[in-house]
Amino acid sequence: MPVPKQLAIMLSQHIGAICRPVVNKKDRVTAGQLIGSADAFVSAPIHSPVNGTVKDIALCSHPVLGRAEAVIIESDESNQSKQPCADKFDGRFNPDKFTPEKIFNAVRNAGIVGMGGAGFPTSVKIKTNPSSPIRTIIINGCECEPFITCDYRVMLEWTNQVVAGALLIGKALGCGDIYIGIEDNKPKAADAFREAIKNIPAAAGIEVVVVKTKYPQGGEKQLIKSILGEDVPAGGIPPMIGVLVSNVATAAAIAEAVVFDIPLTYRPVTVSGSGIKKPGNFYAPVGMAIGELIELAGGLTDDAAKVILGGPMMGFAIADLSTPITKTSGAIIVLTEKEIGKAKMLGKETACIRCGRCIASCPVNVNPTRIAHAVKHNLLEIAEDYYMSACIECGCCSYVCPANIELSGFIKTGKILVARQKKLMPK
Numbered sequence: 072m073p074v075p076k077q078l079a080i081m082l083s084q085h086i087g088a089i090c091r092p093v094v095n096k097k098d099r100v101t102a103g104q105l106i107g108s109a110d111a112f113v114s115a116p117i118h119s120p121v122n123g124t125v126k127d128i129a130l131c132s133h134p135v136l137g138r139a140e141a142v143i144i145e146s147d148e149s150n151q152s153k154q155p156c157a158d159k160f161d162g163r164f165n166p167d168k169f170t171p172e173k174i175f176n177a178v179r180n181a182g183i184v185g186m187g188g189a190g191f192p193t194s195v196k197i198k199t200n201p202s203s204p205i206r207t208i209i210i211n212g213c214e215c216e217p218f219i220t221c222d223y224r225v226m227l228e229w230t231n232q233v234v235a236g237a238l239l240i241g242k243a244l245g246c247g248d249i250y251i252g253i254e255d256n257k258p259k260a261a262d263a264f265r266e267a268i269k270n271i272p273a274a275a276g277i278e279v280v281v282v283k284t285k286y287p288q289g290g291e292k293q294l295i296k297s298i299l300g301e302d303v304p305a306g307g308i309p310p311m312i313g314v315l316v317s318n319v320a321t322a323a324a325i326a327e328a329v330v331f332d333i334p335l336t337y338r339p340v341t342v343s344g345s346g347i348k349k350p351g352n353f354y355a356p357v358g359m360a361i362g363e364l365i366e367l368a369g370g371l372t373d374d375a376a377k378v379i380l381g382g383p384m385m386g387f388a389i390a391d392l393s394t395p396i397t398k399t400s401g402a403i404i405v406l407t408e409k410e411i412g413k414a415k416m417l418g419k420e421t422a423c424i425r426c427g428r429c430i431a432s433c434p435v436n437v438n439p440t441r442i443a444h445a446v447k448h449n450l451l452e453i454a455e456d457y458y459m460s461a462c463i464e465c466g467c468c469s470y471v472c473p474a475n476i477e478l479s480g481f482i483k484t485g486k487i488l489v490a491r492q493k494k495l496m497p498k
């Protein structure tokens with residue numbers, strides 16, 4: 072794609088402390104240059120994807136936070152689009168050339184975060200912790216929401232690079248038990264990984280596991296259950312049971328950062344849905360406006376009704392198309408009026424009829440209606456008592472609710488409010 076004329080690069084694109092800008096208005100920047108420094112351990116630095124000039128450091132529309140500070144860069148006309156480096160990885164890849172310290176530092180300096188949507192700083196995940204050592208690594212190739220195919224393209228086109236990233240995570244953590252989980256509707260991806268593993272001697276111990284295609288198979292707790300048959304405690308995280316889960320695009324970014332010292336400034340993004348004229352996958356710079364990506368995909372159809380950043384189940388509705396993509400933005404999905412349904416279009420919520428469908432559909436066995444009710448009345452402590460933090464934001468409860476109650480929306484809001492109270496998120 073052509074390099075956008077302007078980018079708004081958010082200083083908060085991850086879980087943890089917001090970055091501090093290290094450039095000023097009118098500064099010249101080059102592609103890959105640090106523009107936001109991460110001073111806290113749980114944070115990830117931000118880099119410029121392009122050569123250009125800092126136009127401003129100002130509040131911009133943020134996909135999750137409403138408005139947040141961003142470095143706005145006007146790009147030079149001389150810019151060339153960044154190319155993926157997948158063809159530089161082959162059977163000779165050897166993770167033993169890199170020490171755990173080198174891998175940790177490269178991942179930290181490159182600002183890598185979970186690109187499957189979570190946005191947790193990857194350097195924190197790959198730092199060895201003697202009190203909870205990692206015994207198994209799962210590379211998550213399950214892309215279970217409708218329309219999204221960016222991870223599928225990564226698996227088909229960057230296969231060796233993903234395997235290299237998996238080996239580097241294993242090297243950093245001293246862990247050789249590695250699985251790649253892929254849904255059974257993607258046999259070509261499973262074949263591509265089996266072939267890559269055959270060709271990379273260092274990858275001989277990696278096992279490809281084909282799992283059932285279902286929603287939400289891509290949730291890390293659900294994938295752990297499918298592959299290892301183990302449960303992560305409610306509200307807990309996989310390292311509590313010695314497991315690390317990493318998305319395929321994140322593994323690829325790790326390989327690029329460790330081997331070539333390249334920071335995370337571009338990512339694959341699916342632009343799709345019935346409301347898009349020419350759906351496709353794009354290798355896009357972080358900070359690009361959602362509206363520009365939609366234009367590159369042919370623009371909106373006449374009956375387009377709702378723009379979502381993320382998948383139709385877990386994503387956020389976007390009202391302002393100048394909102395930029397971040398490191399965690401894997402998809403822009405546009406739905407039509409017919410798909411959303413008339414009642415949802417009108418926002419017609421009715422009273423809960425206590426049918427229990429939301430409870431029956433919840434994959435983590437919490438009570439969505441009680442949590443949502445508590446959040447609605449600002450009773451965050453009660454919402455937490457009902458295990459709000461265990462919710463994986465899959466959206467199943469909202470989807471099945473006959474009363475059109477946006478249960479998962481309330482729960483997401485509740486989690487953001489609690490994170491702000493605990494100062495884990497900017498206001």
Ligand code: SF4
Pocket residue numbers: 429432433434435436437438439461462463464465466467468469478479482
């Ligand atoms: S979004 Fe709803 S169904 Fe999904 S985990 Fe959370 S409470 Fe359960």
Ligand code: SF4
Pocket residue numbers: 422423424425426427428429430440471472473474475476478
């Ligand atoms: S699915 Fe909707 S109507 Fe049924 S119990 Fe849950 S919130 Fe109430």
